[in-house]
Amino acid sequence: MTSLGLQFPNFSGFEPGELFGHIAGLATAAEDSGFDSVWLMDHYLQLPPLGGPDQPMLEAYTLLGALAARTQRVTLGTLVTGVTYRNPGLLAKIVTTLDIVSQGRAILGIGGAWYDVEHKALGVEYPSDRVRLDMLEEAVQVCRAMFTGDDVSFVGKHYRLDHARNQPRPVQAGGPKIMIGSGGEKRTLRLVAQYADKCNVTGDAKTLARKIEVLHRHCVEVGRDPAELEITWMTPLILTTSEQNTAEVRDMLSASESPDEVAGFTVGQPQEIPNLVAGHIEAGASEVIFSVPFVDQEAVRALGRAFGRSRPLRDPHD
Numbered sequence: 321m322t323s324l325g326l327q328f329p330n331f332s333g334f335e336p337g338e339l340f341g342h343i344a345g346l347a348t349a350a351e352d353s354g355f356d357s358v359w360l361m362d363h364y365l366q367l368p369p370l371g372g373p374d375q376p377m378l379e380a381y382t383l384l385g386a387l388a389a390r391t392q393r394v395t396l397g398t399l400v401t402g403v404t405y406r407n408p409g410l411l412a413k414i415v416t417t418l419d420i421v422s423q424g425r426a427i428l429g430i431g432g433a434w435y436d437v438e439h440k441a442l443g444v445e446y447p448s449d450r451v452r453l454d455m456l457e458e459a460v461q462v463c464r465a466m467f468t469g470d471d472v473s474f475v476g477k478h479y480r481l482d483h484a485r486n487q488p489r490p491v492q493a494g495g496p497k498i499m500i501g502s503g504g505e506k507r508t509l510r511l512v513a514q515y516a517d518k519c520n521v522t523g524d525a526k527t528l529a530r531k532i533e534v535l536h537r538h539c540v541e542v543g544r545d546p547a548e549l550e551i552t553w554m555t556p557l558i559l560t561t562s563e564q565n566t567a568e569v570r571d572m573l574s575a576s577e578s579p580d581e582v583a584g585f586t587v588g589q590p591q592e593i594p595n596l597v598a599g600h601i602e603a604g605a606s607e608v609i610f611s612v613p614f615v616d617q618e619a620v621r622a623l624g625r626a627f628g629r630s631r632p633l634r635d636p637h638d
Contacts, residue, residue: 420490
């Protein structure tokens with residue numbers, strides 16, 4: 321059965337004292353509705369489509385740790401950590417701590433970072449694309465070593481560790497799985513074949529199928545069994561209330577986004593969503609992750625019911 325995840329990217333509309341309760345409520349609703357994973361973006365400023373820097377944004381790993389204490393089953397991660405934001409030795413400690421707090425439910429999602437405005441605003445260096453991918457390659461090696469070893473030394477062009485310790489160990493045997501985000505066909509997918517457990521891509525079903533084909537070729541070239549890799553597909557999801565509302569939203573997207581970007585969206589009423597993503601599942605997605613900026617708990621539950629995934633409501637004393 322294909323896994324289902326939800327990403328919560330929007331923190332607008334709530335007073336600071338109410339905001340965590342809102343996000344925690346969405347996460348527990350997702351768990352009770354049969355979703356398998358909960359994800360956050362790794363950003364410090366809100367992205368332009370959701371209002372830009374004037375809108376609120378929470379730090380991802382602090383929030384994931386809090387959600388770990390409120391949930392019981394869902395896996396937890398960022399989609400995805402920007403490699404430029406944290407030294408990978410420290411990142412490995414952060415993700416290990418999340419794995420311990422969540423009792424073995426952490427995933428390390430990581431990518432090359434892209435939001436240059438955010439880097440400039442916060443004084444974080446923003447190297448060239450090539451350099452960031454070099455950093456990404458070293459970072460995943462460092463994190464894997466920290467997850468699996470107790471005395472780690474590493475010498476690279478960008479990072480250096482000298483007998484780094486990672487105690488306590490992660491709960492998961494072998495450490496949290498590593499997901500590399502983005503579908504760059506020449507470099508990023510090759511890094512997935514070499515180092516990762518999971519790969520996240522976007523786009524329409526035809527694009528997904530092509531990315532999987534390219535990834536499998538890279539696996540053959542590096543001597544990796546493609547069956548070892550999980551493929552996740554992330555889609556921005558806008559739930560609608562009627563056929564007319566669906567048509568209006570699609571017209572709005574077509575007027576503001578490129579055809580390729582529009583092709584990656586999923587727009588429809590909750591009961592329509594399983595059919596709308598069936599092509600991506602057939603193309604090879606082992607997990608579908610919906611990025612849902614505009615939902616409440618009832619919308620999350622309706623989406624779970626549409627997939628036939630809802631579980632009995634949790635015991636309030638758990």
